[in-house]
Amino acid sequence: MSVAFVVTTAYQLFHYKNIAAHLSDVTAVLEVREQDFELTEEVIAKHLPGVAVETVSRERLKDLDGRFDAVVCQTPILPLEFFDSSYVIAQQYSLAKENYQYGVWRAQADLNLMYGDYSVGKVEGFSRAVAVGNPLLDPYFAQPTTRRGWSATERNRILYMPTYGSLSSMQSVLPVLRELDADITIKLHHAETLELDSLPAHISVVGAEDDPCVLLAEHDGVLSDFSGAAFDALYAGVPTVVCGTVDLNSKDLVRLSDSEREQSTLASLAGTWQPDRGPRPCWRHSRRPRNCRPATSTRCSGNGSSSTPVPPGRPAPPRSVNSSTPAGANTSARTRSVRRFAATSPPIGNSRASSPAPPPRRQPVHNHPPGARSAGYGRSRRGRTVW
Numbered sequence: 242m243s244v245a246f247v248v249t250t251a252y253q254l255f256h257y258k259n260i261a262a263h264l265s266d267v268t269a270v271l272e273v274r275e276q277d278f279e280l281t282e283e284v285i286a287k288h289l290p291g292v293a294v295e296t297v298s299r300e301r302l303k304d305l306d307g308r309f310d311a312v313v314c315q316t317p318i319l320p321l322e323f324f325d326s327s328y329v330i331a332q333q334y335s336l337a338k339e340n341y342q343y344g345v346w347r348a349q350a351d352l353n354l355m356y357g358d359y360s361v362g363k364v365e366g367f368s369r370a371v372a373v374g375n376p377l378l379d380p381y382f383a384q385p386t387t388r389r390g391w392s393a394t395e396r397n398r399i400l401y402m403p404t405y406g407s408l409s410s411m412q413s414v415l416p417v418l419r420e421l422d423a424d425i426t427i428k429l430h431h432a433e434t435l436e437l438d439s440l441p442a443h444i445s446v447v448g449a450e451d452d453p454c455v456l457l458a459e460h461d462g463v464l465s466d467f468s469g470a471a472f473d474a475l476y477a478g479v480p481t482v483v484c485g486t487v488d489l490n491s492k493d494l495v496r497l498s499d500s501e502r503e504q505s506t507l508a509s510l511a512g513t514w515q516p517d518r519g520p521r522p523c524w525r526h527s528r529r530p531r532n533c534r535p536a537t538s539t540r541c542s543g544n545g546s547s548s549t550p551v552p553p554g555r556p557a558p559p560r561s562v563n564s565s566t567p568a569g570a571n572t573s574a575r576t577r578s579v580r581r582f583a584a585t586s587p588p589i590g591n592s593r594a595s596s597p598a599p600p601p602r603r604q605p606v607h608n609h610p611p612g613a614r615s616a617g618y619g620r621s622r623r624g625r626t627v628w
Contacts, residue, residue: 245309250278250431251449254288259376271296317346335469339498381454398424400460402470405430410466410485413516482512
């Protein structure tokens with residue numbers, strides 16, 4: 242089976258390479274858009290050695306139809322070309338900006354590869370979707386952790402991963418980071434056009450070509466805003482603080498769900514901080530989401546138990562807690578007992594990190610409880626065994 246991966250930015254390669262490793266006939270298609278993402282065939286060859294590389298403009302994507310058995314993408318552009326012969330596979334790459342990520346454009350894809358039950362529930366009413374996990378984090382869980390953990394006595398290393406455009410927190414956060422007593426790495430969003438100049442010595446800047454898994458392993462805490470990087474960091478067990486305020490006049494506001502605008506999705510999992518409203522951020526009490534596991538590092542059986550040893554140096558993935566009761570006042574005794582247990586669970590740094598359930602969503606969708614399950618990883622409701 243011949244498979245083509247449509248690549249626009251270097252960030253996508255960290256998803257694609259962990260999928261392409263299991264395929265034999267692979268071609269990388271460099272899509273050229275009006276905005277220059279500084280992606281070259283040499284960069285693609287570095288991440289996908291031995292893979293054929295082609296270049297095509299956005300206007301000529303339709304020419305790929307019929308040349309490959311399947312074409313994999315991450316954005317709505319390819320599905321809206323309405324292929325006749327080749328299968329169009331849309332792979333989820335983020336849990337943020339829900340209105341965009343779970344848009345009706347997914348109905349035009351032949352198959353949607355989603356992170357987990359929560360994401361499948363968002364789109365299964367109008368598209369074909371399956372829960373497969375997040376391949377981005379496979380390398381992170383394949384090796385023992387080297388991250389020291391948050392320290393109250395030593396100088397900490399903070400990874401700042403903001404989103405881009407009008408939803409970015411860069412302008413309000415950067416002045417505080419300049420004065421923070423820590424080693425700070427700013428990972429710019431792959432679509433960010435802002436150039437940072439005259440930074441102090443304790444702040445360094447990296448881009449889309451830098452491996453997110455390596456960065457997570459090298460830092461003690463993560464600061465983010467409306468970016469999907471916050472979800473990845475929490476699942477990797479890195480203490481996380483989310484910040485940023487919503488500009489009601491922002492043209493990108495339509496990408497956010499109500500819970501994202503209110504910053505309630507991760508309220509019980511991460512610390513929150515507003516640069517103009519309070520003291521400096523604190524990473525000591527953020528927690529790892531419950532009911533999470535990586536995409537391919539551990540295969541699970543139908544009852545949620547692991548059938549493959551967990552990599553050394555990492556806690557075993559928690560057993561999933563399946564409940565069809567939406568969050569709210571009328572929760573079952575089982576759900577309430579789970580929340581009481583979560584509220585007394587130890588913070589990150591102990592052998593089994595856990596977190597309390599988040600506050601209820603305003604409008605539950607498909608009876609999928611929010612919060613920890615919004616991390617998107619887990620066994621399908623229909624009993625499919627996933628990685």
